[in-house]
Amino acid sequence: MSARVVQRYxxxxxxxxxxxxxxxxxxxxxxxxxEDAPSGSVYLNDPRSTHFWTGEHTLVEMLQKPxxxxxxxxxxxxxxxxxxTEWGETPPVPDYYMHHGKSLPAERRLNGVKLHExxxxxxxADAGAGSAxxxxxxxx
Amino acid sequence: xxRRQATTVHPRWWRSLAIGISLGMLPISSFAAQGSLEGIWKxxxxxxxxxxxxxxxxxxxxxxxxxxxxxxxMPVQNYIYHPFETIQLDGSEAxxxxxxxxxxxxxxALFIFKGELSEDGQKLTGEVxxxxxxxxxxxxxxxxxxxxxxxxxxxxxxxxxxxGDELREAFNRNKDHVRLVLTLSPT
Numbered sequence: 001m002s003a004r005v006v007q008r009y010x011x012x013x014x015x016x017x018x019x020x021x022x023x024x025x026x027x028x029x030x031x032x033x034x035e036d037a038p039s040g041s042v043y044l045n046d047p048r049s050t051h052f053w054t055g056e057h058t059l060v061e062m063l064q065k066p067x068x069x070x071x072x073x074x075x076x077x078x079x080x081x082x083x084x085t086e087w088g089e090t091p092p093v094p095d096y097y098m099h100h101g102k103s104l105p106a107e108r109r110l111n112g113v114k115l116h117e118x119x120x121x122x123x124x125a126d127a128g129a130g131s132a133x134x135x136x137x138x139x140x
Numbered sequence: 141x142x143r144r145q146a147t148t149v150h151p152r153w154w155r156s157l158a159i160g161i162s163l164g165m166l167p168i169s170s171f172a173a174q175g176s177l178e179g180i181w182k183x184x185x186x187x188x189x190x191x192x193x194x195x196x197x198x199x200x201x202x203x204x205x206x207x208x209x210x211x212x213x214m215p216v217q218n219y220i221y222h223p224f225e226t227i228q229l230d231g232s233e234a235x236x237x238x239x240x241x242x243x244x245x246x247x248x249a250l251f252i253f254k255g256e257l258s259e260d261g262q263k264l265t266g267e268v269x270x271x272x273x274x275x276x277x278x279x280x281x282x283x284x285x286x287x288x289x290x291x292x293x294x295x296x297x298x299x300x301x302x303x304g305d306e307l308r309e310a311f312n313r314n315k316d317h318v319r320l321v322l323t324l325s326p327t
Contacts, residue, residue, distance in 0.1 A: 001192050001216055002322075002324060003322070004193060004194065005190060005192070005193055006322060009190055018317050019318050019320065020314045020318070020319050021319070021321075022310060022311060022319065022320070022321045022322070023322045023324060024304070024321070024322065025297060026323065026324075026325070032326055032327050034299055037297040038294045039326050040324060041294060041295045041297050042292050042294045044295070044322075045292060049295060050298075051297040051298065052298050052306060052307055053297050053299045056302040058303055058304075059304040059323075062304070063323065075325065076323065076325070078320065078321075079320070079321040079322075080318065080320055081319045082318060083316050083318060084315060084316070085319075086315060087311045087312055091308075109191065111190045112190035112191070112193075113190045
């Protein structure tokens, strides 16, 4: 259901090719397999989405620290990164995140409207930065 | 008092209804007319707005004896062609009942869609009654009953290495984009 909320409130409503979505499907509950993944990916079937499957928890362990999780694996999290952010040896700290059912701030629980606002904010900031750069570079 | 349409549908009916509709055996006419429930309706159950929402599809047609019969889909719960037990329209007030096992209320618990049909017959809005709880829903009429259901596009899923190298590469390749990374269970 989280996937559907992201599709409906973010991808359906933000028609902007400067947005990319990467979805990692995996064994959050313990018994999911790669064969189950399409039953989830169908709910996020926007062309700007790329879907991956992992059968391990390694990646979600790597994602714990950037959002301040200690004992819980970073499944069911929604991470937003601004243009320019690079992933080096370890995942970068997101510019914004939301979660579902984690011991993280309640105001960061997944909400499609809030997630939409944050994605929109970063897109608008990027557009502003782009036009500022263009202005600075253009002759007066 | 408004027009009243009522029927009781036994569970075995839903299969014959679905087959009858799919084979075009049932009449298709004036389905979107005012005051009619007949058709395919698509919408959402809103367990918590913008947080927990689920797609639903309701299909209502007429059984061979002329009574209303229908089914309910909620794919995220693996409900496909789940039969309604009764379907009733009293004026603009619709009542659709079905049964399913409930973790909270035990086996074969009764659930009731109670909704208001819009004047133009295109919207059905209300609540699903789950014992002492209610869950808002909204449905929009899309097609006559029996129309083939569009198969959604299912994106390809790539298996990646444990450390997510493929994700990292794609993330960095799209460095000039706003990127959203989600980690989810498919079930």
